[in-house]
Amino acid sequence: MRAEYNGVPASSLDGAKWQASHRAPGHEGRVELAMLPGGSVAMRHSRDPGGPALIYTYDEIEAFINGTKDGEFDHLVA
Secondary structure, three states: OOOOOOOOHHHOOOOEEEEEOOOOOOOOOEEEEEEOOOEEEEEEEEOOOOOOOEEEEEHHHHHHHHHHHHHOHHHHHO
16 A cells, blocks of 8 residues: 555545535535545545545544634635
8 A cells, every 4th residue: 555645646545435515516626535544534626636635634634624613714715
């Protein structure tokens, strides 16, 4: 198994099951996440499904999601 690193081609993450929010408009321009073996989480852009993926630890994604739920990023959307 290949080591995951930031910028790894998303197409090289064999077995990744990508998921986008149902709230995302249309089928393009969505952020997609996939749980990877070992507990890390990959993030890619749906417009470039084979392009680079950012790799985060589970704790980093959990902090981001909880911060989003708490409204910490509300200032970024109108």
